[in-house]
Structures are given as C-alpha cells and as structure tokens.
Amino acid sequence: MAAAGTAPRRVGFVGAGRMAEAIAQGLIRAGKVEAQHVLASAPSDRNLCHFRALGCRTTYSNQEVLQTCSLVFFATKPHILPAVLAEVAPVVTSEHILVSVAAGVSLSTLEELLPPTARVLRVSPNLPCVVQEGAMVMARGRHAGSSEAEFLQSLLEACGQCEEVPEAQVDIHTGLSGSGVAFVCTFSEALAEGAIKMGMPSGLAHRIAAQTLLGTAKMLLQKGQHPAQLRTDVCTPSGTTIYGIHALEQGGLRAAAMSAVEAATCRAKELSRK
Template sequence: MAVVAAPGLDQLRVGFVGAGRMAEALAQGFIRAGKVEAQHILASAPSDRNLCHFRALGCQTTHSNQEVVQNCWLVFFATKPHVLPAVLAEVAPVVTTEHILVSVAAGISLSTLEELLPPATRVLRISPNLPCVVQEGAMVMARGRHTGNSDAELLQTLLEACGQCEEVPEAHVDIHTGLSGSGVAFVCAFSEALAEGAIKMGMPSGLAHRIAAQTLLADLPLGGATHRELGPDPARPQEENGAGCPCPG
C-alpha cells in the first residue's frame, strides 16, 4: 500500500518500528491526549512479547517493518541503536519523500540517518526519557536537512502529549541524553538516599519513601517557576569558585 500525502491530524497514521517501553509510552501519550486514534497506530517487533501491550491499547500490530512504513506516514524507529542501520536498510526500498521518519535511537546522527535512507528523506531525532510513561517526559528534537517547519511542528505537537518537548540543535540531543535521560536515574537514587537516611534514624520505610518523593515533587514547580521568573533557584547555594564553577556539595 503506497503512502499518500498526510491527512488531517485526526486521520494521521503513526507507525512504530520497535515496540519497547519508550515506544509504548509515546503511543499511550498520543492516544490519551486524543492526538491519534488507537486503531491508526501500527507497531512492529520480531516477537509478540512487547506487541501485546500495543494490542491492549487498541493498536494494530505486525511482525513486518516494511508493512509499518508502507501503511504509515509518520514512523518512529524505536529500536536499539546497534540494530537501527540494518532496520533502515530493510525499509529503505519502501520509503518515499512523503514520509516523516523519527529516530529514537541514541547516538545515531541525522547525517547517518540520511545516508542510510533514500535522498531527500525527511528525518528527525528525538531524545525522550522514562517519565513519558506518565506523560511527564522531558524531550528534545532535532530535524534533518530536508525536514520542513510543518513537519517539525507536527512532531512537536504530538510529543507534547507526553510531556515537554523543545526543538534544539542536534548537538544538544546527546547532551539531553545525559541530562534528562540518565538524569532520571540520579533523581531516583537521590530520593532513595533521602529515604534511607530517615529510615536509619528510625522512620518507617513506607513513610520515609513517601516523604522523600513528595519533597522532590514539591521542589519541581518551585524550581521551575524560579528559573523562569527569577533566575537560579534561591534554595541552591550560589557560591562559585574563581572559574565560575558552583561549589561542590
């Protein structure tokens, strides 16, 4: 089935090549926000292990990556980075200039994506993070040479169903992977450390973890509003050394 020019957003068919946790989180966000109808999402994976989650959302599934590209105009490639080149080589014969292809794979540049796909293919990279699962993600996106403003705006509109999304220069995409992708794990570790300290002083485990989590949750709107309105968070030590580096904690 040949892909035709994009219909309205309400008729948009979205594909996922790769059906892991992040792909599922994005699909779930699109559906919950009413951006895409579940039956208009088609996902592929080698086995049914992850596809069953897509079917539970009401999405269509297949084991054919080419089928996804042939039937969807906007396609997310959510495979492991090391297998993405082979996947792109597999689907390249059915890619047209009408497609918008979005890579979720870390570390694979836009220029590499463009080299692996037919000339003038519209490609973008995105860097999501785990909180997309609860529609509180922090995401960035970067566009390739042939991707227009309307393409980027469409993708950003969709991704904002899963949290905050900003378009950035490509160099910032990999920085974001460390800041927000890996940063989630550091926040979790910090929350756990707060709770463990209270537990060692005699507080019950459940209460300690609830208070630690709420402490972090309460700081988020405070910190966000402070940065937007006043600059650096007043709760953060401001002393710097001569090189302009903040004092170590």
C-alpha cells in the same frame, strides 16, 4: 501531511520497547491519536503484547508499518537500526515523516541509509513520557522543514516538554535527562533512606521523598526561578536546611552530579562515533 497541531491519521512504531511504549501511551492518553490507529512492529511478541494491551495494532513486518503510517518512530536498539533502515528504505516515500529515538545514531547516518530526500528528525525522549511528563529535545535533518518540526513538537508535547535544539545538544540531553531519570531516582532513594534511618516507615519515606521532588520541580518550572534562588528561600539562618546543605557539600553531591552527567554525555557521544 497533517498540519502542525493536528493529529496524524496513523502513527507507526518500528521497535516496540519501553521507550516506544512510553511515547505511544502518552499520545493515546492525551488524545492525540486513537489506539486503533497505532501500528507497532517487532520480531516477536515479547514487547508487542504491551501495545496490544493499549488497544494498538501490531505486526511482525517493519515494511507494513511504513506502508500503513505516514508518521513513523524508529525505536530499535541503535546497533540494529542500520539494518532496519536498509530494510524499509524501498518503501519510504515523500509522504513519510521519519523520527528516530535511537540514542547515538546521528542525522547524517540516518540520511545516508534512507532515500535522498527523506524527511528525518531525531528525538531524545526520556521514560516519564509514559506519564506525560517527559523531557524531550529534537533535531531536524536536511529535508525536514519548520512545518514538520512544529508538527512533531506539537504532537510530542502531549508527552511532556519538547524543545528543538541543534543536534550537538542531543547527546547532552541524553546525559542530563535520559540518564538523569536514574540519577534522580538514586537521590530520591537516598533521601528516603535518610528518613528511614531516623525512624520513619519505609513506604511513607519513599512517598514523601518522591512528592518533594515533584513539588520542587513544579515550583522551578512554574516560577521560572534559578534553583539557587529557591534553595536560598528554604535556608534560614542557623536552621535545619543549611545544616543539611553543609552535609551535602561535604559529601560532594554537586561535583558527583556534574560528573554523572558528563560521564553519561561522553558515553552517548562515544556511541554516536561508533
């Protein structure tokens, strides 16, 4: 196995959808792995063409990925994953590190479908991995030790922020950050539309709204401030911001955002039970 912090010789993806592509593209852009050392499998060319465009190798055989790569990401749809794991189980060895990014599939389920000592980890990524600004959490299975966890964390930090958590928090992350990308886009769109209503051109409004979200997020991360503190810094007595905050509170923005994360988390847990 590659040591923590070093690049693996070959990285495999079983499943070639948008999330697999996002992780592969992040790893390649950061120089963690060379494109020609990435092998992706899928049953058709519909998604494999995106991997070929990155310079990666592709195959229709899931077993070939396991036979070629020691680090393998399983990025199929959750309901397909059990059949895929049953297919590849005969070629899994002690050299493999197996990483599932399938939402709602527990570590215990993964381990039941693989050889008894398989080293399995579960990762919950989000789409901004494609621009190396992802927010990811990971949980390790019974046979994955600290060296495997550190190795995977070091690799995935090329795609953004990655933290190890208890598995119980993975579904919460799905509601907060996986689904949260769509929630933030909805808010960004609403901000821009407010400016459009007041007379700003559409393209400019959307660019400024997106940059405002980016700048605010960087300040929160770099300064380590609680959002309430930064919000207080922006609000001046009788100023424009406090009037806008009052309107947001009247519209129930805070409660709606909390309910959105709760609903998405509950759905992720429901999928896990299924």
